[in-house]
Amino acid sequence: DAGVIQSPRHEVTEMGQEVTLRCKPISGHNSLFWYRQTMMRGLELLIYFNNNVPIDDSGMPEDRFSAKMPNASFSTLKIQPSEPRDSAVYFCASRGDRSRTDTQYFGPGTRLTVL
Amino acid sequence: AQKVTQAQTEISVVEKEDVTLDCVYETRDTTYYLFWYKQPPSGELVFLIRRNSFDEQNEISGRYSWNFQKSTSSFNFTITASQVVDSAVYFCALSEPLIYNQGGKLIFGQGTELSVKP
Numbered sequence: 001d002a003g004v005i006q007s008p009r010h011e012v013t014e015m016g017q018e019v020t021l022r023c024k025p026i027s028g029h030n031s032l033f034w035y036r037q038t039m040m041r042g043l044e045l046l047i048y049f050n051n052n053v054p055i056d057d058s059g060m061p062e063d064r065f066s067a068k069m070p071n072a073s074f075s076t077l078k079i080q081p082s083e084p085r086d087s088a089v090y091f092c093a094s095r096g097d098r099s100r101t102d103t104q105y106f107g108p109g110t111r112l113t114v115l
Numbered sequence: 116a117q118k119v120t121q122a123q124t125e126i127s128v129v130e131k132e133d134v135t136l137d138c139v140y141e142t143r144d145t146t147y148y149l150f151w152y153k154q155p156p157s158g159e160l161v162f163l164i165r166r167n168s169f170d171e172q173n174e175i176s177g178r179y180s181w182n183f184q185k186s187t188s189s190f191n192f193t194i195t196a197s198q199v200v201d202s203a204v205y206f207c208a209l210s211e212p213l214i215y216n217q218g219g220k221l222i223f224g225q226g227t228e229l230s231v232k233p
Contacts, residue, residue, distance in 0.1 A: 106160035
């Protein structure tokens with residue numbers, strides 16, 4: 001079975017540019033999570049979706065960040081405009097419904113560098 | 116508020132030594148889940164184990180074992196006869212309870228970097 005797929009794996013951009021990160025959850029999973037990992041703050045939740053609906057976006061840093069889940073197999077996290085402090089590894093994770101598992105499975109991450 | 120503390124930032128051992136990674140958590144919920152994830156140098160996060168708050172039975176999986184004690188709010192991870200391939204950052208995480216299949220975001224500890232020398 002394919003795991004969570006993220007693209008791109010690495011992204012280098014300049015300050016002010018728009019960045020779009022993509023995620024394909026595990027087939028059949030109905031919850032999707034976006035996390036960010038930095039040295040200073042560790043791993044923190046940005047937003048999560050349940051059945052394609054955003055449930056908790058309290059971790060989204062500011063209006064420059066937005067996330068969408070147009071269907072059950074695809075989600076995007078967009079940063080516009082990007083800033084150097086957005087440099088981090090962004091992870092996507094998915095989880096099945098309660099009858100199957102409560103475990104979140106993570107994608108390989110996208111390493112973002114904003115110059 | 117929920118919180119996970121991994122007091123050991125870095126641990127270095129020699130191959131074949133046993134090593135225990137500590138995890139202490141705080142939560143007011145009576146129902147919750149605890150997890151361990153491994154992050155090898157390649158960067159991905161690999162799920163190792165999940166334990167719910169009603170199951171205090173210790174678990175063993177090969178060289179890995181976990182000790183869950185609600186009385187001390189701890190969920191420690193032991194690697195027996197460590198190997199170089201165990202070198203990684205290990206994260207302990209706490210999950211809030213699911214309500215109508217919603218919720219369950221993970222609160223991570225800061226991680227423990229384990230280095231196993233040959």
